[in-house]
Amino acid sequence: MTQACPVQSGSAGALGIDLGAHLDQFADLPSGIRICFRDLPPRPGVTPHPVPVVLVGGLSLEQSFWPRGFLDRLAEGGLRVITLDNRDAGRSTHLEEQQRATKLQLLRARPPQGAYTIEDMAEDVVGLLDHLDLDQVHLVGMSMGGMISQTVAxxxxxxxxxxxxxxxxxxxxxxxxxxxxxxxxxxxRAPRNEMEHVAAHLGMTQHLAGWAFRPDVEQEVVVALRNWRRGAGLGNSAATQRQISAIQASGDRTASLGRITAPTLVVHGDRDPMVAPSGGRATHDAIPGSTLEDIPGMGHHIGPEVDRELAILVEHHAFAAWHREQMAALKE
Incomplete structure (x- = not known):
């Protein structure tokens, strides 16, 4: 059953920070994981595309990290957009009982025993599709969300x-x-309070953004405050470590990527200090028939000057895949 997620306490309203609680729903999966998600309809008056698009976020990012311009463009194109908080992010299940990786383990890529994996996180996405009775979707993932989406595919x-x-x-x-x-x-050291979190987020965003698409500082302050309040504040550090452990526990997925049959678009910037561009090229090389789109000057951040450009790429890719399937069905 789909229900509204509980609203966390705080002074968000006084500062004009909308946590989006009125949009949040959650699904209780058979695995015991609770996934918080949003189901956003296409723009009124626009012919709806028959297949939804599901957006899967990156490391420690809750679902409202997807830029408004990106979501608006997809909605204007007639796409029904579904976003979600991965486990250990936002308002989805936080696995506090799981053993926490030490910094030494993280640096040496040695996850703790019993760490969940990217495959487990992919099954969360499939569980959400089952919950929503969706047989087929367009899948979009950024960073760790790209790994999850690749695994689902x-x-x-x-x-x-x-x-x-x-x-x-x-x-x-x-x-x-x-x-x-x-x-x-x-x-x-992990931030100990809200203001430290905002400062750390701004510093990291400036570092990751690349030279061509600089972040909007005021917008990023709002994003950081929302993330802190939706992500249970001090719990973020341990949750992020568990997600890093999941990446490490999953190892090299190159062989499995060769089994992907869905039309695939790989997007990467040439100024990415988080995931070096070689990662995008390797993904393209591993997935048969995939297309690689290099964006000059883009780093590891979807800034306000690239969000709609990226949405147009996603929209065109999704519609082209759907039309190809329709033409193939007519020939059978």
Whole structure:
């Protein structure tokens, strides 16, 4: 049964920070994981596309991290947009009882025993599709969400009509590695309060954004405050470590990517300090028939000057995949 997620306490309203609680719903999956999601309709008056698009976010990112301009463009194109909080993000299940990885384990890529995997997170997405009675979707994932989406497409090929993988990688340790400057930032002490979290978010966003598409500082302050309040504040650090452990526990997925049959668009910037561009190229090389779209000057952030451009790429890719399927069905 779909219900509204509980609203967390705080002074968000006084500061004009909309947590979007009126949009949040959640699904209780057979695995015991609760996934919080939003189901956004296409724009009124626009002919709706028959297949929804599901957006899967990256490391520690709750679903409202998807930029408004990106979502608006997809809605204007007639797409029904479904977003979700991955496990250990936002208002989905936080697995506090799981063993926490130490910094040494994270740096040495040695997850703790019993760590969940990217495959487990992919099954969360499939569970949500089952909950919504969706046989097939367009799937879009950024960063870790790209890894999750790739895994859904390789393990449940008939559920994915098209795949878009944005600044993600294959899990091969020889490609897509973060820059040393990024690792040093990730190793810093976790924020202890809301203001430290905002400062850390602004610093990391400025670092990741690339040279051509700079972030909107005022917008990013709102994003950081929303993320802190929806993500249970101090619980974010341990949750992020568990997600990093999931990536490490999943290893190299290159061979499985070769089983993807959905038309695939791989998008990567050439100034990405979190997932080096070699990760995007390796993803393209691993997925048969995929298309690689390099965006000059883009880093590891969907800024206000690139969000609609990226949405147009996703929209065109989704509609082209759907038309190809329709033409193939007519020939049978």
């Amino acid at each position: 390789s393990t449940h090929p008939f559920r994915v009509l098209s795949l878009t993988s944005i600044f993600s990688t294959t899990g091969n340790p020889k490609v897509g590695q973060p820059a040393r400057s990024t690792l040093l930032r990730l190793a810093r």
